[in-house]
Amino acid sequence: xxxxxxxxxxxxxxxxxxxxxxxxxxxxxxxLASLTSIKEFVDDFNNREPTLHVLxxxxxxxxxxxxxxxxxxxxxxxxxxxxxxxxxxxxxxLRRGAPSRVINLISDTYSKARLNFDDLPxxxxxxxxxxxxxxxxxxxxxxxxxxxxxxxxxxxxxxHPGWVCTDILRNWPGVAGNxxxxxxxxxxxxxxxxxxxxxxxxxxxxxxxMSGKVLENCNIFKVKNYAKDREQCERxxxxxxxxxxxxxxxxxxxxxPGEKGPPAAVQDxxxxxxxxxKEK
Ligand SMILES: NC(=O)c1ccc[n+]([C@@H]2O[C@H](COP(=O)([O-])OP(=O)(O)OC[C@H]3O[C@@H](n4cnc5c(N)ncnc54)[C@H](OP(=O)(O)O)[C@@H]3O)[C@@H](O)[C@H]2O)c1
Numbered sequence: 255x256x257x258x259x260x261x262x263x264x265x266x267x268x269x270x271x272x273x274x275x276x277x278x279x280x281x282x283x284x285x286l287a288s289l290t291s292i293k294e295f296v297d298d299f300n301n302r303e304p305t306l307h308v309l310x311x312x313x314x315x316x317x318x319x320x321x322x323x324x325x326x327x328x329x330x331x332x333x334x335x336x337x338x339x340x341x342x343x344x345x346x347x348l349r350r351g352a353p354s355r356v357i358n359l360i361s362d363t364y365s366k367a368r369l370n371f372d373d374l375p376x377x378x379x380x381x382x383x384x385x386x387x388x389x390x391x392x393x394x395x396x397x398x399x400x401x402x403x404x405x406x407x408x409x410x411x412x413x414h415p416g417w418v419c420t421d422i423l424r425n426w427p428g429v430a431g432n433x434x435x436x437x438x439x440x441x442x443x444x445x446x447x448x449x450x451x452x453x454x455x456x457x458x459x460x461x462x463x464m465s466g467k468v469l470e471n472c473n474i475f476k477v478k479n480y481a482k483d484r485e486q487c488e489r490x491x492x493x494x495x496x497x498x499x500x501x502x503x504x505x506x507x508x509x510x511p512g513e514k515g516p517p518a519a520v521q522d523x524x525x526x527x528x529x530x531x532k533e534k
Pocket of ligand 1: 256257258259262284285286287288311312313314315332359360361362414415416417418419420421422423442
């Protein structure tokens with residue numbers, strides 16, 4: 255487990271060791287709001303572990319405007335870019351562990367987002383929009399990573415866990431935050447129920463066909479076309495490489511031209527007034 259709060263993570267590791275009688279549960283420091291911390295975590299992991307079979311990209315921030323250590327808008331930086339960088343740096347270990355899996359936590363709120371490549375700080379800032387945008391990026395990342403890693407037998411899944419009563423709303427300020435937290439305690443799923451689709455993707459059998467897809471309740475969750483648009487996903491990939499100071503060595507898989515979406519003459523990604531009509 256990668257945790258930014260070592261004490262908190264270690265306490266959970268002890269609980270898991272006790273419950274499962276598996277002594278090999280370890281917790282290492284990882285702050286997804288810092289590219290340096292991610293690099294240090296991966297260097298440490300790479301020295302200790304020969305392979306990696308399942309990577310679950312779970313962490314998320316939702317709250318008032320803030321930035322990461324590297325100066326990126328915090329939802330974008332933690333929820334998406336940090337996971338992008340982490341996954342990229344771990345790809346060789348995933349290759350060695352193949353068949354292996356990457357699971358990206360997304361949210362159905364992605365469909366409310368617009369991604370303007372020229373406005374990463376997000377002006378004006380809005381909590382819902384910032385969170386939704388980070389999840390749109392995770393949906394796009396899921397498609398793009400699948401295209402780039404499928405040839406290495408690394409399968410990639412997005413998971414929308416449903417609405418789950420966790421601490422995700424802890425930073426939502428004001429009365430609205432109090433109301434949302436109260437409602438979530440009454441109406442939302444338990445964390446145990448919310449984790450089932452993640453577990454399904456981590457250990458389920460015959461999952462190959464589902465790589466590149468998003469799942470909810472252990473079934474395919476249909477994602478809007480614009481969130482899978484090949485040119486836009488590739489653009490986000492290249493931008494992310496740049497923001498992380500990386501050069502790509504994972505070529506895009508060009509074997510599936512049938513998947514190619516409509517040419518993207520737009521500056522941003524997101525819901526449009528109406529989806530373009532298909533030509534007859
Ligand atoms: N709950 C829902 O209804 C819902 C719905 C759709 C999707 N999701 C997604 O499910 C995933 C899990 O969220 P959750 O509901 O369990 O929320 P949560 O209780 O707030 O858990 C989020 C976790 O992310 C960690 N985290 C935040 N910033 C971090 C950073 N900079 N570096 C490392 N770790 C960091 C937190 O660590 P600390 O414990 O140290 O704060 C916490 O353990 C998220 O990706 C979320 O977007 C949740």
